[in-house]
Amino acid sequence: MTAEIEQRPAPEGQGGWIEKRTGARELMAALLHVRIPVEARTLYFGGIALFLFGIQAATGTLLALYYKPTPDAAYNSIVSIMSDVSFGWLIRSIHHWAANLMILFVVFHLLRVFYQAAFKYPRELTWIIGVGLLGLTMVFGFTGYLLPWDQRAYWATVVGTDIAGAVPFIGDQLLLLLRGGTDVTEATLSRFFGIHVLVLPIALAGILVIHLTLVHQLGLANPKRPDPRDGPPQGATKPFFPDYILDEVIAWYLLLAILVVLASLFPAGLDDPADPLVTPEGTKPEWYFLGVYEFLKLVPRTIGILLPIVGLLLLTVWPFLERSPEVLMRRRIFVVVVATAILVFGIALTVVGFRS
Amino acid sequence: MAGLRRDRRIGLRVAAGLLGVGLLLVVAGTTFAEDPSPSPGVSPSPSIPPTVPGPAAPRPIAHPTDGSSNQCYDCHAAVNERQKAIADAWQGSVHGTGGVTCADCHGGDPRSDRMGIAMDREIGFIGTPSREQTVGVCGSCHSDPERMRAYKLPTDQYSKYWTSVHGQQLLTASDTRVAICIDCHGSHDIKKASDPTAAVYPPNVPALCAGCHADAELMEPYGIPTDQYDVYQRSVHGEALLVNADVRAPSCTSCHGSHDAKPPRSTEVVEVCGKCHTATQELYLESRHSELEQAAPKCWTCHGTHDVSQPSEALFFHPEPPQYLCTTCHDLENQTLRIELDQFADPADRRCDTCHHPESDIYAQVEAIAGSLSEAETAYADAETRIAEAADIGMIVSDADVALSEANTSLIQAQAAVHTTKLTLISETAGEATTKAESASDLAQAKLDESVFRRSAMVIVVALIVLNVVALYAVKRYLERTSRGSGGGAPPA
Numbered sequence: 001m002t003a004e005i006e007q008r009p010a011p012e013g014q015g016g017w018i019e020k021r022t023g024a025r026e027l028m029a030a031l032l033h034v035r036i037p038v039e040a041r042t043l044y045f046g047g048i049a050l051f052l053f054g055i056q057a058a059t060g061t062l063l064a065l066y067y068k069p070t071p072d073a074a075y076n077s078i079v080s081i082m083s084d085v086s087f088g089w090l091i092r093s094i095h096h097w098a099a100n101l102m103i104l105f106v107v108f109h110l111l112r113v114f115y116q117a118a119f120k121y122p123r124e125l126t127w128i129i130g131v132g133l134l135g136l137t138m139v140f141g142f143t144g145y146l147l148p149w150d151q152r153a154y155w156a157t158v159v160g161t162d163i164a165g166a167v168p169f170i171g172d173q174l175l176l177l178l179r180g181g182t183d184v185t186e187a188t189l190s191r192f193f194g195i196h197v198l199v200l201p202i203a204l205a206g207i208l209v210i211h212l213t214l215v216h217q218l219g220l221a222n223p224k225r226p227d228p229r230d231g232p233p234q235g236a237t238k239p240f241f242p243d244y245i246l247d248e249v250i251a252w253y254l255l256l257a258i259l260v261v262l263a264s265l266f267p268a269g270l271d272d273p274a275d276p277l278v279t280p281e282g283t284k285p286e287w288y289f290l291g292v293y294e295f296l297k298l299v300p301r302t303i304g305i306l307l308p309i310v311g312l313l314l315l316t317v318w319p320f321l322e323r324s325p326e327v328l329m330r331r332r333i334f335v336v337v338v339a340t341a342i343l344v345f346g347i348a349l350t351v352v353g354f355r356s
Numbered sequence: 357m358a359g360l361r362r363d364r365r366i367g368l369r370v371a372a373g374l375l376g377v378g379l380l381l382v383v384a385g386t387t388f389a390e391d392p393s394p395s396p397g398v399s400p401s402p403s404i405p406p407t408v409p410g411p412a413a414p415r416p417i418a419h420p421t422d423g424s425s426n427q428c429y430d431c432h433a434a435v436n437e438r439q440k441a442i443a444d445a446w447q448g449s450v451h452g453t454g455g456v457t458c459a460d461c462h463g464g465d466p467r468s469d470r471m472g473i474a475m476d477r478e479i480g481f482i483g484t485p486s487r488e489q490t491v492g493v494c495g496s497c498h499s500d501p502e503r504m505r506a507y508k509l510p511t512d513q514y515s516k517y518w519t520s521v522h523g524q525q526l527l528t529a530s531d532t533r534v535a536i537c538i539d540c541h542g543s544h545d546i547k548k549a550s551d552p553t554a555a556v557y558p559p560n561v562p563a564l565c566a567g568c569h570a571d572a573e574l575m576e577p578y579g580i581p582t583d584q585y586d587v588y589q590r591s592v593h594g595e596a597l598l599v600n601a602d603v604r605a606p607s608c609t610s611c612h613g614s615h616d617a618k619p620p621r622s623t624e625v626v627e628v629c630g631k632c633h634t635a636t637q638e639l640y641l642e643s644r645h646s647e648l649e650q651a652a653p654k655c656w657t658c659h660g661t662h663d664v665s666q667p668s669e670a671l672f673f674h675p676e677p678p679q680y681l682c683t684t685c686h687d688l689e690n691q692t693l694r695i696e697l698d699q700f701a702d703p704a705d706r707r708c709d710t711c712h713h714p715e716s717d718i719y720a721q722v723e724a725i726a727g728s729l730s731e732a733e734t735a736y737a738d739a740e741t742r743i744a745e746a747a748d749i750g751m752i753v754s755d756a757d758v759a760l761s762e763a764n765t766s767l768i769q770a771q772a773a774v775h776t777t778k779l780t781l782i783s784e785t786a787g788e789a790t791t792k793a794e795s796a797s798d799l800a801q802a803k804l805d806e807s808v809f810r811r812s813a814m815v816i817v818v819a820l821i822v823l824n825v826v827a828l829y830a831v832k833r834y835l836e837r838t839s840r841g842s843g844g845g846a847p848p849a
Contacts, residue, residue: 082752083752089810090810242835246832246835249828250825250832253824253825253828254821256821257817257821260817261814264810265749265811265814267810269750269752
């Protein structure tokens with residue numbers, strides 16, 4: 001079937017008219033008609049994260065039409081979106097759930113790549129850029145969380161920025177930079193909104209293009225055998241389009257169904273309006289910072305801050321630390337066990353944070 | 357000996373505080389009672405003894421001084437641990453930090469470190485003042501406007517004290533068991549009343565008073581009940597002050613006074629409660645009840661005294677009609693209306709129908725008042741439940757919350773209007789509350805309906821997605837079949 005598409009001459013009529021003026025067919029052929037190892041198992045995590053980013057861009061744009069980024073108006077504009085704007089509740093709820101799922105699936109994607117050792121030669125740069133994308137996604141979530149300007153958002157941001165303020169040497173400056181002052185105020189809301197809707201989308205989209213270009217250029221990794229240093233990868237392959245794309249689209253559809261169910265049954269909530277003078281009980285940061293938050297309670301503050309930073313740096317440069325060409329988990333057992341232990345510890349801390 | 361004195365001081369200090377709580381019953385049930393219409397549960401006193409004027413404030417204790425020496429502290433701090441504790445307590449006290457020295461209360465010569473000179477009775481050293489002396493020692497400075505100006509303190513405590521039941525008992529019966537200044541404020545360790553660790557800080561006052569007034573042995577000679585503190589703790593006032601730490605809530609002194617502690621008279625109780633419940637007092641003064649003067653039901657008739665509880669519709673009627681006697685409301689001898697307050701000692705009897713007979717015209721009005729309030733309260737509760745249901749399923753209910761808040765304001769106004777006993781006013785206000793509550797309920801119902809729509813739409817959308825997935829899966833299977841037919845896996849591109 002692929003061969004048929006490639007060999008068929010450009011149709012006359014409108015398609016032919018566009019083709020003559022854009023050369024799109026050749027571009028699409030270069031993008032889509034590649035082959036991937038039949039043993040590749042991506043579990044579609046990366047594609048789902050990409051799909052969720054698309055959902056966020058679309059719903060975020062719609063929300064920005066009605067949202068007002070000032071402390072006086074932010075809360076009421078969210079109430080209006082949820083109550084007055086047609087399907088505003090759906091747009092906001094999908095944005096809310098897709099944000100959480102996006103972080104989750106970027107983490108899943110990272111874990112899949114780590115356990116399959118897909119970060120090894122020649123994909124080291126793809127990994128580093130991917131870790132950067134995870135960081136940007138979390139900053140996306142952190143900045144977006146404040147925007148409803150309700151009690152939960154306000155105090156989660158107070159706690160979250162407090163963590164940043166505890167970073168040794170640069171904590172005070174970092175806190176000032178994040179908050180735009182000593183407290184979470186209108187200045188914080190303005191800069192979080194600006195970062196959320198201008199800086200991050202452009203940054204993430206740009207880096208994502210590089211990430212995807214590298215994935216396209218290097219192809220999918222084979223979890224059963226490493227890529228040879230000289231010569232092309234070995235083993236049977238299958239077409240990326242339409243075989244893999246079809247599976248991916250089915251996964252996207254299922255994600256869409258999950259989003260619709262979550263948004264309908266558990267619409268995005270709204271607490272009381274933010275009140276800097278009333279600290280609610282049980283103030284805690286968002287779930288993806290809960291592990292670090294709980295860890296801070298267990299160890300001295302400096303260690304609690306430095307260790308996750310060092311861990312993130314190690315994660316970023318991991319392809320240069322684990323240099324053996326082995327990709328099978330049973331031959332990387334030490335690394336796999338240690339990573340799993342850290343992962344379980346992080347999940348346990350998050351669960352404790354939820355219950356505290 | 358020293359231990360005995362300390363124990364006695366502690367006992368008396370606590371006695372002073374708790375006396376405030378029990379004064380209501382003290383006055384009614386003892387020889388120096390002066391309230392002709394005491395709190396429920398006690399018999400009225402036949403006569404009100406006149407207040408005996410207190411003595412004039414003595415002059416402050418004179419002693420030589422050079423303006424800075426306080427040898428007393430240096431020596432006493434070195435005598436033993438107990439003396440050191442006293443010296444340190446003084447040093448950290450409001451007196452110690454405010455320049456009031458040992459000699460200002462004890463006399464003597466603070467310039468000398470020789471006992472024979474420093475503690476020479478010839479030059480005015482008085483040692484530990486007696487309990488009778490102590491009031492004068494404190495009053496000598498605290499009634500002096502010139503001295504107190506620097507501290508912005510009032511100067512009427514001394515004169516007020518002698519008008520209190522404590523002062524009167526000390527004055528007329530030389531009864532030194534009653535509370536004097538140091539029993540509430542301490543002696544060497546005196547703190548500002550605004551200091552949360554001070555015994556006289558409002559949330560600490562009930563326990564301070566209870567120190568004496570919950571002591572059955574100490575109260576026995578006066579015939580005063582000792583359960584006021586227990587009762588108060590369970591009241592709405594006690595809960596607000598002691599549990600919720602709301603310092604605006606009344607403690608013993610809020611109703612009984614502090615330096616001038618005595619129970620409010622029947623004629624004063626509306627004013628006393630009205631100090632805080634200003635709006636309710638105004639409504640009550642519009643009522644037919646208030647026009648009855650001496651025979652009028654007062655705040656405590658329906659709400660009690662130390663045991664004030666959250667008002668509810670239960671205040672209208674007994675579950676079963678009570679036994680009515682002519683003497684319930686009438687003094688047969690004088691042919692006048694008379695309310696026997698003993699009948700309201702039991703909270704279960706604080707009901708409108710304790711006085712208003714089911715066959716009376718007023719009873720029918722009470723029924724109408726109760727009915728309109730009940731309707732409003734039911735509508736409010738329904739709205740509250742519906743809003744909670746909508747909120748539980750994640751709907752934004754802020755508009756319904758605002759409507760419910762407005763309904764709550766009207767409901768509170770309607771409940772307060774009961775104090776006017778005016779059926780028309782109460783029905784109108786309760787009707788407003790009902791309408792607003794129904795409006796809030798409608799808003800919440802709209803949310804619930806919206807949720808049903810969302811869930812129905814969700815089912816349709818998910819069904820369409822599943823159809824698409826099935827179609828894509830069918831295409832995938834087709835491609836796999838055709839792919840197998842044309843050779844399948846090829847080497848890498």
